[in-house]
Amino acid sequence: MTAVLPDQLGHFGRFGGRFLPEALIAPLDELTTAWQQAMADKTFTDEFERMLREYAGTPSLLYDATRLSDIVGARVLLKREDLNHTGAHKIRNVLGQALLTKRMGKTRVIAETGAGQHGVATATACAYLDLECVVYMGEVDTERQALNVARMKLLGAEVIPVKTGSRTLKDAINEALRDWVASVDNTHYLLGTAAGGHPFPAMVRDFVRGIGDEARAQSLELLGRLPDAAVACVGGGSNAIGLFAAFVPDTEVKLYGIEAGGDGYETGRHAATITAGQVGVLHGARSYLLQDEDGQTIESHSISAGLDYPGVGPEHAWLAETGRATYRPVTDAAAMESLRLLARTEGIIPAIESAHAIAGTLEIAKELGPEATILVCLSGRGDKDMDTAGEWFGLIDGTGKA
Amino acid sequence: MSDVSTELGNAGTAIRKANDEGRAALVGYLPAGYPTVDGGVDAIKAMVDGGVDVLEIGLPYSDPVMDGVTIQRAAEIALAGGLRIRDVLGTVEKVAAYADLPVLVMTYWNPIERYGVDRFAVDLAAAGGAGLITPDLIPDEGAEWIAAADKNELDKVFLVSPSSTDARIGLTTASCRGFVYATAVMGVTGARDQASDLAAPLVARTKAATGLPVGVGLGVSNADQAADVAAYADAVIVGSAFVKALNAGGPAGVRSLTESLAEGVRRERSTPVAR
Ligand SMILES: Cc1ncc(COP(=O)(O)O)c(C=O)c1O
Numbered sequence: 001m002t003a004v005l006p007d008q009l010g011h012f013g014r015f016g017g018r019f020l021p022e023a024l025i026a027p028l029d030e031l032t033t034a035w036q037q038a039m040a041d042k043t044f045t046d047e048f049e050r051m052l053r054e055y056a057g058t059p060s061l062l063y064d065a066t067r068l069s070d071i072v073g074a075r076v077l078l079k080r081e082d083l084n085h086t087g088a089h090k091i092r093n094v095l096g097q098a099l100l101t102k103r104m105g106k107t108r109v110i111a112e113t114g115a116g117q118h119g120v121a122t123a124t125a126c127a128y129l130d131l132e133c134v135v136y137m138g139e140v141d142t143e144r145q146a147l148n149v150a151r152m153k154l155l156g157a158e159v160i161p162v163k164t165g166s167r168t169l170k171d172a173i174n175e176a177l178r179d180w181v182a183s184v185d186n187t188h189y190l191l192g193t194a195a196g197g198h199p200f201p202a203m204v205r206d207f208v209r210g211i212g213d214e215a216r217a218q219s220l221e222l223l224g225r226l227p228d229a230a231v232a233c234v235g236g237g238s239n240a241i242g243l244f245a246a247f248v249p250d251t252e253v254k255l256y257g258i259e260a261g262g263d264g265y266e267t268g269r270h271a272a273t274i275t276a277g278q279v280g281v282l283h284g285a286r287s288y289l290l291q292d293e294d295g296q297t298i299e300s301h302s303i304s305a306g307l308d309y310p311g312v313g314p315e316h317a318w319l320a321e322t323g324r325a326t327y328r329p330v331t332d333a334a335a336m337e338s339l340r341l342l343a344r345t346e347g348i349i350p351a352i353e354s355a356h357a358i359a360g361t362l363e364i365a366k367e368l369g370p371e372a373t374i375l376v377c378l379s380g381r382g383d384k385d386m387d388t389a390g391e392w393f394g395l396i397d398g399t400g401k402a
Numbered sequence: 403m404s405d406v407s408t409e410l411g412n413a414g415t416a417i418r419k420a421n422d423e424g425r426a427a428l429v430g431y432l433p434a435g436y437p438t439v440d441g442g443v444d445a446i447k448a449m450v451d452g453g454v455d456v457l458e459i460g461l462p463y464s465d466p467v468m469d470g471v472t473i474q475r476a477a478e479i480a481l482a483g484g485l486r487i488r489d490v491l492g493t494v495e496k497v498a499a500y501a502d503l504p505v506l507v508m509t510y511w512n513p514i515e516r517y518g519v520d521r522f523a524v525d526l527a528a529a530g531g532a533g534l535i536t537p538d539l540i541p542d543e544g545a546e547w548i549a550a551a552d553k554n555e556l557d558k559v560f561l562v563s564p565s566s567t568d569a570r571i572g573l574t575t576a577s578c579r580g581f582v583y584a585t586a587v588m589g590v591t592g593a594r595d596q597a598s599d600l601a602a603p604l605v606a607r608t609k610a611a612t613g614l615p616v617g618v619g620l621g622v623s624n625a626d627q628a629a630d631v632a633a634y635a636d637a638v639i640v641g642s643a644f645v646k647a648l649n650a651g652g653p654a655g656v657r658s659l660t661e662s663l664a665e666g667v668r669r670e671r672s673t674p675v676a677r
Binding site: 025026171295 | 561564
């Protein structure tokens with residue numbers, strides 16, 4: 001592990017830390033110790049790697065997307081996290097934390113989910129490792145990601161629709177935190193992104209950093225050099241930090257995080273947290289967030305449930321502030337256009353989240369020119385989004401021409 | 403403790419005055435702006451009329467992770483009604499002018515950070531406020547608030563929990579001014595039927611670390627529970643039950659609950675509470 005950050009209290013510069021009830025501080029200290037001991041224990045890391053390899057199907061392929069490249073106007077390499085078991089990068093973090101849950105002797109797991117990918121991955125790991133599983137999901141998301149609700153239930157998880165606030169991911173996190181304060185004795189909160197109070201941002205990063213570690217080695221093998229840029233979508237920031245972590249020291253590799261621009265940044269209806277650029281505290285850490293003048297969280301808007309979150313992990317705030325990574329929004333419309341583009345050129349239907357990364361790549365390629373090689377994290381597959389896509393392209397009533 | 407009188411601050415002095423009468427103090431919570439800004443002021447005044455010793459005014463927040471449904475709903479309604487931080491400060495000002503007792507604000511951290519920590523401390527002091535209770539700010543992250551509070555002579559009430567180690571209790575109590583807020587249960591706010599068996603040992607561990615008064619909150623809802631807690635704590639803190647009383651009976655309901663709780667904290671203790 002090359003990362004020197006965060007510091008002992010979880011700070012990435014002025015970001016991160018712990019802004020949570022005192023009741024959770026001692027449990028978070030215990031979690032930090034358990035995680036650090038586990039990572040230093042070869043039996044743990046061997047078992048984690050075995051599960052990733054034999055169960056999740058990693059290392060995921062690095063795919064030279066030549067047809068897409070022709071249209072993009074630069075060489076595009078896709079890191080195929082969509083081919084992992086359960087269909088997204090999320091399984092990496094989940095297997096790490098679920099194994100750690102076992103090691104800590106806890107028997108119950110709670111999780112939040114937006115798109116449902118993290119919920120499905122958590123339900124999967126809990127079935128596999130025999131843990132009780134409860135997933136909190138905003139009511140709005142249970143409707144737009146109904147397929148994943150069914151998957152979680154089939155896997156034996158209890159799915160609790162959250163009806164407070166904006167009824168999306170942020171409120172699911174609130175509800176999971178409320179559960180955890182009361183249940184922390186026997187329960188692990190398996191947070192699904194690189195956000196939250198310390199140690200979550202660093203722990204999640206280290207469990208998902210295989211994305212970038214693998215892609216870096218695969219790029220060297222394929223190209224004989226590193227790519228010119230690495231691109232990922234940013235919800236809370238786990239697939240992006242998982243991709244970036246390996247490349248942060250390689251300053252010649254440009255890093256781009258693509259945020260959800262919703263109806264367009266200028267309309268105010270978006271989830272472009274870093275682009276909006278206001279520092280504050282939400283869900284346990286100091287980072288950028290969407291907030292009003294009084295520090296009340298503003299509801300985010302995105303066609304993508306997994307990006308529809310008004311906060312972002314603190315390491316991204318730090319990478320943005322130091323200029324190491326650049327963050328920019330793409331609209332719902334641009335993302336959906338890219339979803340169709342990837343389907344038509346490569347026969348790959350991406351998750352709408354991942355389609356944001358493709359849309360961002362189209363813009364970035366224009367700036368970097370035709371000689372550039374751009375590594376893109378294809379964080380997940382699009383099966384879960386077929387209702388949304390069907391509606392968007394008018395496929396459902398049979399009249400539309402996608 | 404040599405400087406115990408300064409650490410007692412505003413709320414601690416009021417609590418000790420009650421303790422000197424051989425009883426626990428009653429600390430009452432209601433959110434500002436609920437059901438409306440003026441209605442909230444009336445409800446809080448009813449707690450004063452009913453005999454509360456210290457007031458906590460909640461600053462409604464969009465993401466109240468420490469609160470159960472009763473206070474969540476109240477916050478949602480207050481915010482939907484357009485409540486602003488300036489209205490919370492206005493509520494403090496009106497109540498402080500009405501009552502000769504300490505008025506604390508209980509708030510999640512982000513609104514204060516956004517408003518400006520120094521600016522909030524100055525404006526709170528100017529409104530006659532006594533300090534802050536900060537459920538999601540731990541002293542480890544609280545340097546800016548601690549400095550601002552000290553400069554403006556405001557109380558800094560941090561929380562201790564049944565899960566806190568003795569080392570954390572030591573750190574937390576050393577940063578408090580006014581009193582120490584001991585959360586009686588592992589969980590969020592909300593009235594509970596069962597008394598907590600975690601609270602008394604926590605109070606004992608806290609008192610071993612500090613000479614400050616220790617208040618116990620989370621789950622206390624009636625006079626019998628208040629009397630139970632008053633047997634070992636310096637102050638009894640009641641929140642959700644007041645919101646429920648307001649929902650059911652308006653300010654008159656708040657006043658009668660206050661009177662009943664005030665009787666509870668005055669019941670004879672079998673043994674005096676150690677300081
Ligand atoms: C496929 C996919 N990509 C990306 C995300 C966004 O999360 P993160 O920013 O943590 O990678 C999600 C979240 O649900 C997802 O399902």
